[in-house]
Amino acid sequence: MVARLADATERELLTFDDPSGCVRQGVPERMLLHAAQCVRRAASQVPRLRQITSPQGLAHDxxxxxxxxxxxxxxxxxxxxxxRLAVFDRTTAVIPLDLDIFYNGMLIIRDPAVVRALTRMHHSSWMSGDELVTDRDPDQPPAHLVPVLVTLRDGLPDHAAAARLGLSARTYARRVSELLTLLGATSRFQAAITAQRRGWI
Known part of the structure; x- marks a missing residue:
């Protein structure tokens, strides 16, 4: 059903997408590959594809x-x-019954007011999210993470680091998480050491 909706989408596809839940719950690989293929096809056909994910989702993807x-x-x-969410042309939305995995069943929503509310929620998350940049030098850290690296190097506690950078505590924590994922690190200490070895700080 999701594949048919994606194929019929003409203008815009919006998603909340985090494959880490599927991986954790053992969704069969063929289903994961099929879902990925549907999204790749949509990316080549739909003028606007906007996906929101988490650092964990990006790492598992x-x-x-x-x-x-x-x-x-x-x-x-x-x-x-x-x-998890997919909104097709702002007319139809799909959410998993368990809110996490489409494989476990889904609810198709065509009520205009509900679809509008879900679209608005996606827009709000989009505006507060961190942008992924494709054209950066892989040997250099993303520009928005450089100040975070400095605070890790300086050993600042989160509240002091967030205040220094003018970020909310939540945004700072999100950027630290993104940095750990980027460096393949499991702790802030390990991230700082890895970044130092790369010459990032």
């Missing part, structure tokens, strides 16, 4: 390429997606 930010789509990072 390297093999699947469900998040099409390098292939014609747009994507932004938030700390955690509230639930």
């Amino acid at each position: 390297t093999a699947l390429e469900t998040i099409q930010w390098r292939n014609g789509g747009e994507a932004r990072l938030v700390e955690q997606v509230p639930f």
